[in-house]
Amino acid sequence: MSVKANLEDIAKAAGVSKMTVSRVLRGGTGFSRDTKDRVVKVAERLGYVPNRLAAAFGADQSGTLVGMCVPRLTSGLFGHVLDGVDRALSRLGYQLLIGANNHSADEEEAWIRQVIAWRPAGLILSGRTHTPGTVDLLRSAAAPVVEIWDLTTSPIDMSVGFSHFDCGAEMGQFLLRRGRRRAGYVGALARADVMGAARLEGFDATLSRAGHPLVAREILHDTPGFYAGYYGLETLLSRQPALDVVYFHNDEMAIGGMAYAQSRGLRVPEDIGIAGWGGMEAASILPRRLTTTVVTTTAIGKAAAEALVARLKGEAGQDVTVVPTRLEPGATG
Amino acid sequence: MSVKANLEDIAKAAGVSKMTVSRVLRGGTGFSRDTKDRVVKVAERLGYVPNRLAAAFGADQSGTLVGMCVPRLTSGLFGHVLDGVDRALSRLGYQLLIGANNHSADEEEAWIRQVIAWRPAGLILSGRTHTPGTVDLLRSAAAPVVEIWDLTTSPIDMSVGFSHFDCGAEMGQFLLRRGRRRAGYVGALARADVMGAARLEGFDATLSRAGHPLVAREILHDTPGFYAGYYGLETLLSRQPALDVVYFHNDEMAIGGMAYAQSRGLRVPEDIGIAGWGGMEAASILPRRLTTTVVTTTAIGKAAAEALVARLKGEAGQDVTVVPTRLEPGATG
DNA sequence: TGCGTCAGGTTTACCGGTAACGTAGCCTAG
DNA sequence: CTAGGCTACGTTACCGGTAAACCTGACGCA
Incomplete structure (x- = not known):
């Protein structure tokens, strides 16, 4: 002290x-x-x-405190985003105040209420779903806000990300081109994860338009990790064995699903196709390269930090930054 | 603002x-x-x-800001520790200020210098290697400090972790019992990562005492991920093909190593044994469960937060908390 | 009646910086 | 030679809380 x-x-x-x-x-x-x-x-x-406490207080603004709220700290993807943000901000002398909202807009609001009290120079939030209270709070705080991950055409302030709906749609098209006709989906977190839900919507919409709608879906209430993928596929196949491809919430679940398929003697991709999302490092080095959508996570973090800093410096930054994603064909789809 | x-x-x-x-x-x-x-x-x-800025300033102490410095934000293990800390602290109204030091004691000092300026209620640091400047800084700040991950018998203040040397030694003994006699090691980050080095030391010391010292080692200057494991094993085997087991810096690298072994038609564990460290979720669901040391990462975070809070509340907490690790025999060693 | 006590306040003095403004001394141009 | 400008400082007021000391009226009670 x-x-x-x-x-x-x-x-x-x-x-x-x-x-x-x-x-x-x-x-x-x-x-x-x-x-x-x-x-x-x-x-x-x-x-x-x-004593920055005194300095920030005297100047009626923290100056170098930036708050960042992510859905979960335990996701590998978020770690990379965090890393991108941290590298960009710490070089400029900013401090990162982080928190997790567990995919809950209410928890996010509670966190923001705490952090706003520190008069942060800016905030980075995940997703575009916020409570009305959050929006009020942010408006009255008048601090720059960057919403990341899910692109929104009408951001609170700034937005860095891509369309999850499009990710799902693109994967749907790809799998149709590969001749898949009976697709299933394994997700997690139920309706808590709005972004995963958007991918599923895009996926389903595309398949339906092509006349081959989703045959079955299994959405667990678990965290979207390897286990959930493993058991999710088990459950899905027990209900509906005749699937020719399964789209997973993310790569971790997809890898879990591949493990299950192998344990049941199912050949991937001959007997069943597997597709993930996210582009985790492990997925690209597995015996068969996973079919997935690669998201440049570090780029999201970097872009978010840069948008924030530009705003703080009074430069006219872009309100909406689109970060590209890339469908990695892989060998499992 | x-x-x-x-x-x-x-x-x-x-x-x-x-x-x-x-x-x-x-x-x-x-x-x-x-x-x-x-x-x-x-x-x-x-x-x-x-306005916490004013409150903290007026009371000459931040009250609810806790700083935490980790080696890398992108490691899955640290995400879990962070999660454990965050869950324990946010419930009590504390805010988490994080930073990464990239395995550098100097970067850690720079970070601490920034964060101390906010008069945090406490600090959580990774490892027990700090610069003299850091130690001075911490002493004069008089804030509670918890060093996590690597146990030290003479902590700056408090310590939560386990012995990395013992982890390596235990794995050495285990592999010897399984009949391995020609062991190799694949690591990363060179001498920057003191903890990985300690595991290697413990491993090597045990093997040497048994008369079967380490045959070859390959320590990359890369980040310890899947790719590094893959190429690390490739390099190691090109130099010294006659190995019967390889101990990896961590599970991610071990999985990368397994991928390489499979790509070369080597059977695991018949032709070559593979052992990792850390206990990442993926490792336990792979076709063959990875031989590794499971670290209860969330428990470390939780224990660190609790030790800190106890100190803040004036309760007499333990100075040194040992968090158990468990050798998971697996099917690859 | 006088006094202590207590609930329910108010007043005052900071905490350690920073912005805004003041000023003395010196230089220079017209 | 003098107004104006520049350099290199000093002074003052204030940011929004909090701790601590200080009030005040009502009530209990000897």
């Missing part, structure tokens, strides 16, 4: 005023080289640690 | 003093039920958002 020296102490020891010390330490102007050297030396000797 | 209403505004509108509003809103005592209801109603009507 109380770190010994403050500006006053340095000022006294260096024989100047507090204000001069403040100017020197922040690299401003209006002091001689001589004064600067003296102040810097004294500050170092006293082990001065600035 | 400027959120409209402050205590003064509420005070005026409710016909009481600022101080009374402060007490009501913080749930203190010294006001009538009548006053309380009035104040709460007014605060709500004005959409009051407390």
Whole structure:
């Protein structure tokens, strides 16, 4: 807590005023080289640690605190986004305040309410589904906000992402081209995950238009990991064995599904096709490269951070940034 | 930034003093039920958002900011630790300030220097290797510090983790019991990752004592992911084909290694054994369950948060908490 | 009647910076 | 030689809370 020296102490020891010390330490102007050297030396000797609490409070804005809220901390994809954001922001001296909302708009609102109290310079949120209370809060806070992952044409402020609906639609088209006609879907988190739901919608819509609608779907209430994929496929096939391809909520679940298929002696892709989403590293090195949609997660984080910083610097940034996704044909679809 | 209403505004509108509003809103005592209801109603009507910057500054301590520094944000394991910490802390109203140090003690110091300026209530650091500057900084800040992952018998303050040396030693013993005699090692990050190095040391020491020292090692300068495991094993085997088991830096690399082995037609575990470390979910559902050391990552996060909170509440917590690890025999070793 | 006590407040003094403004001394151009 | 400008500072006020000290009227009670 109380770190010994403050500006006053340095000022006294260096024989100047507090204000001069403040100017020197922040690299401003209006002091001689001589004064600067003296102040810097004294500050170092006293082990001065600035008090940002005071600085931010005095200036009525935190200046360097950025809040970021993700659905889950345990997803590999979010880790990469976080990494992209952190690299871009920490280089510029910003601090990252993070939280998880567990795919709940209400938890997100609660988190934002806490974080807004710190007067952050900006916020990065996941998804485009927010409570009315959240929107009010953000509007009155007047801090820059970037919504990431799911593209929205009318963002609260800025938006970085892509269309999940289109991802699903594109995968649907691809699998139809590969001759698949009886598709199933294995998801997770039920309706909590709006983005996964959008992919499913896009997928289903495309298949239906082509006259081969989704044959079966299994949406678990579990976290979308390997286990859920494994058991999800088991359940799906027990209900509806005659499927020629299964689209999974994400790559982790798809890999779990592949493990199940192999354990049942089903050949992939001959007996059953498997497709995922997300583009996790493991998926590209498995014995058979997974058919999936690769999302450039780090790019999302980087773009979000850059959009935020541009806004903070008063530069006119883009309101909506589209980050490309790429359908990786792979060998399992 | 400027959120409209402050205590003064509420005070005026409710016909009481600022101080009374402060007490009501913080749930203190010294006001009538009548006053309380009035104040709460007014605060709500004005959409009051407390200013923690001011509160923390005024009280000369942040109260609810906790800093956490991890080596990399992109590791699946750290995501789980983060999750454990976040769950435990957010429930108690703390905010998490995170950063990555890229396995560099200098970057860690730089990060701490930034974060200390916010006068955090506590800090969670990874590993036990810190610069002298860091130690000074922490001592003068006098904030509770928890070092996680690698157990140290003389922590700066508190420590939660286990011995990486012992993990390596245990795996060495296990592989010897399975009859392995010509072991190799594939690691990453060179000497930057002290913990991985400790596992290697423990592994090597055990093998040497048994008279079957490590035959070859390959330590990449890459991030320890699937690709690094794949190419690491390729390189290792090209130099020294006659290995009967390979110990990997972590599970991700081990899975990459398995992929390489399969691509070369090597049977696991008949032709070559593979062992990992960490216990990632994928490893337990692969066609053959990976031989590895399972680390209860979420437990580390939870324990770290709890130790911190205990200290903050003035309770006498344990200085050193040992989190168990479990050698998972698997089917690949 | 006088006094202590307590609920239910109010007042005051900070916390450590920063913005805005003031000013002394010196230089330079007209 | 003097107005105006620049450099290098110093002064003052304020950000929005909180702790601590201080009031005040009502009530109980000897």
